[in-house]
Amino acid sequence: MNIGSNGQFKEEFTRIQNQRSNFSSEEEAETIDWEFWGAVMADYHQFARDNADKLASAIERGIPSSLRGMMWQLMAASKDPDLETEYAKLLKESSIHEKSIIRDLGRTFPHHDFFQDGQGIGQENLFNVLKAYSLRVNHPLNCRYDPDVGYCQGLPFVVAVLLLNMPDEEAFCLLVRLMATYGLRGHFSPEMPALQLRLFQFDRLLEELLPVLHVHFLRQGIKSSMYCSQWFLTMFSYRFPLDVVFRIYDNVLATGIEAIFGFSVALLQKNEETLLKLKFDDIVDFLRNKLFDAYKVQIEGQEPTYLADLFVRDAAMVRITPFMLDAYAHEYQDSVREREAHAIEMDNLRNINRNLSNQIKTLESSLAQLNTEHCDIVKELVMTRLTNEELEGELVRYKLLYADLMHQNEDAGSSHRLSAQPPRRR
């Protein structure tokens, strides 16, 4: 953390404080403990070291919305003037992902005032940050350690949440931090390896912490991939109430991406009784649309509000230890290795099978050839036999003829003798 930028935050803090005290009467119930947050901002790292518990519980209670952007950056230590300069440079370049980014601008928080206007500052900033990030990871220098994230759907929702709390260049730096240090990158890189791991860990957590619901989901055929990829990809910012989303981001930035597990389990826990009564279709619908209703307060004629404090407390109560997550990660890696080994074996077997099939084919064709040859020979044989029989018949005929002739000959001989003898005897 660089001292200059910290100073900048301090100035900003004083400015906001003054502003607030001028308008404080108009402010709703939000009473800010200026002294406490002032001390936090003055030297975040020192304060976090000395008063870790106090800070943690203050964050759990919610960071005041006017200080949120600054606090997020302090917690992530993302403020980086060099990176901001890089950002300014990247804005002048053009990215191959621009088309895809532009396509999604109007589709990110389409109902939020800040992002609704196609020509507005909201969409412009969103475009700038996303474009710069897509360029940054394509940059030859970064290729060595960063796989090609480029642009991925889901990212705009994260960036939009940041932009609602800070200027674009700071949002860019925080995004880089979230991707690199908080491990968000693996959710968006090709094949999404980290997301697959998260889904596995989540399944195991469910099995461990909410076994009844886990079995119910299993029986109904509900898989985590059916509903919670987006919870991880957008950190709940996809279609969930924003005041709750901010509180989720408070905790993620304070404690890490793993906080998402706590919120996910808490949501299911809160709705467990309802979910246990539902069948497949209704479960899917409920998980998509009604999950936050349990925390909703609807007063007639007013926009609904959400019990964010209660939700954050519930999530904090969920006992998820790093040890559990590590153990599940190992299980996952083992299963991946097994699957790979299995795939290799399948490949081998498939090859062997293919070879055998080919062999069968050649054998079959040579058999067919032999068959025709055999047929020909049989035919020839039959013909030969026929000729043979004919010849034999002929032979018999000739033999008879010969015998006849012999008889005739004999008869002729004897009569000749008879006729010749008497004169000799005389």
Place this chain on the structure above:
Amino acid sequence: MSDAATGSQQDKSVQVKLVLLGEAAVGKSSIVLRFVSNEFQANKEPTIGAAFLTQKCRLEDRVLRYEIWDTAGQERFHSLAPMYYRNAQAAIVVYDVTKAASLDKAKSWVKELQRQANPNIVIALAGNKVDLVAPSSSSTPATPSSETEDEPDDATATPGEEAEGQNGGDTDDVRQVPTEEAQAYATEAGLLFFETSAKTGDGIVEIFTEIAKKIPIEHILASSRGGNAARAGGASGQAQGNVNLTENANKPKDACNC
């Protein structure tokens, strides 16, 4: 033709797993939304991961229950797609009639399905967003019942696409894929083909109905009775034991020698 009634009749229906595939922002989710709730939303959020919805479709004496997997279009999510088209009995591959490149992507999806998916899969090709282009004589006739929307703007295209015009090539509201070209491809590849508009509802119910007619229902009943016990409970309620031989005859002939 589609029946919005949920729940009660589940036991009588045949479950058909259907997956939607296609390039990002061609209107996959909008097609599903139109079919399932008869609604249309401009500027719909992109699908992250995948979404699952169900809808019934009545066909003569049968009720089909579509279990629809609506997938994310971006290439990055491609690695997740096999998870969704595995065991699918039907697929709708969607392209955008105003984007020539989206048909190429659709073709590559069809190729992948024909190579990797269930060999009996029924594939339909849908050219969406026909409301953006001048009516073509060969496009599917409109269903008057579904015209409940009257949005002031008449563009289903996602905003910001005007900017693409500067890069040359893509411009909005101009047909880039002639009906004949897509029809010819579909015939050659053995696909059902429709031009649709999720915005007006044109061709949406038709595509699901035509798929329903082509699904080898007896085959599904027979196979779901065998394995797949976890969720096949509904299908086995129907006592139709005979296997349709004509459908089985469609199996690729090389199925037996390897």
